[in-house]
Amino acid sequence: MAEAQAGPPPLNLDAPHKTPYVSIWMRIRPVYPFLLVIFIWQITAWFLHDLMGDLFPYFGSILFRGWELITGPLVKAMGVDVDTGFLTQLYAIIFKNPLGFIDQLKYLSDSPLLWHTLSTAWRLPFSFMIASVIGVTVGIMMGRFAFWEGFFVPLLSVLLPIPALAWTPIAVIWFGNGDQTVILVTAFASFLPIAMAVWTGVKTINPVWIRAAQSMNADKMTIFRTVVLPGSLPMILSGMRIGLARAWRAGVGAEAFAGIRWGLSAGIFDAQEYLDTAFMMVAIAVLGIFGYLLEKVLFQPIETRTIIKWGMMEEMGGQDKKV
């Protein structure tokens, strides 16, 4: 008797998923544009070296300046010459360090880069938080009550196109030099787009959702809480994104003009006096990294847990998956 023809192997849908293979090329793909830019930078620096010297520093000098800005006080405290190279200093820190662990931390925490970054790092999110609370509240009031809509829309429409930096000199005169001025200007700059976006979100919510809730006899407050708020979340979040971007820009400008000592961009403008291009590049890089992380830490988790999960927004880069 002939054997029955072998069918396909038994189907097991519960088997663990295969992780798709990602080639090394795919993994480093996001890095290569940076490598290319650095390469071009190096060549340019090499050509300009005779002409400009450290005003157009080599990439290595920028890296070393970054290192110096972090470990400078520590290296000095150890009695090592600050002009020695990176490897000498690293070697000294690891193997020839006369200081105890606590002292090391103390000197590391004196690093100027850390202080610049920390100053920017609390001022900015703090101003942004104020702007978000006020912006969302005002936006909702505009969306819900015709009176406030009539009041705020003309005002905000005129204020929105004014770059926040233009306000900074006035703010300095009124509120003096210092954190308060930076915070006010930053918060004001990011409040405007947030309020506008929330207002749009509340106004353009899908009316059939409201009707559905009405048909189940939800009262106005319940509809607002359970339908309008979650339904306008995509617009609220995108408004906050724009708000954050504007806060970032305004904050950087205001820091420079408000006569404060610590802050990444305050540092950049200071460094201009000393022609310390390398410092400026380091600070700019930290600004970039910080802004990127803020976006990653603040928005992505919220979006993944809400509007992406609900299918109200495509994941960033989600267009790869379609076709």
Add this chain to the structure above:
Amino acid sequence: MPTKIQIQNLRKVYDTPERKVHALENVNIDIQDGEFICLVGLSGCGKTTLLNILAGFVEITHGDVYMDGKPITEDYDKGVVFQEYALFPWLTAVQNVEYGMKIRNVPPDERKRIAMEFLRLVRLEEFADLFPHSLSGGMRQRVAVARALAFDPQVLLMDEPFGALDAQTREELQDLTVDVWQKTKKTVIYVTHNLAEAVFLGNRVVVFIPNPGRIREILTIDFPRPRDALAPEFIKTQRRINELIRDWK
């Protein structure tokens, strides 16, 4: 059978700044308790307006609507299924079904149990915890039907609920609708422009004609269920309704 809804001398005029639209004129229907009634007609004939009046979305210009002998109030219990996907995307299927009960302060355990019961009724209990965007169009409308029924409304209002679905899914959902209706014994008012659907589903079919929207005729459909959509008398009825809709002066 007692009369559930009584519509008397109903008139609706939409008064917009540009012009007045005479949407309904002299509409009279008595809807029995537990009846499945279909409203058909060309677009602009006022069938959706009538449904929106019953749903409380639109105010009456003139005339009366009685529910169990009393004038209807805005907040009587009605379940509405919309043509568009009206599920809340931020709630899972079962949370959507629970929504109406939540508003009526049904305790959480109870409301979860009832919601699952209605999801079973529309054969979706396995999909209870999925968000609407991962359900197909047909499945979404089934959840919408479950949501509209779960808080035990007095009437179920359906506005071309399956109009956006493909033909096979629509047929499947028509069968399901009849099944749900027979099990729950609700009064259903169903707006459609699909005549086969109306004859398949309804105990009675109300034929509307436009300008102004008014009732041309009310036909009683007494074919036994389950109905055969290809039977000669079924097609004959469909043809008759088609003539009523189109040939009027």
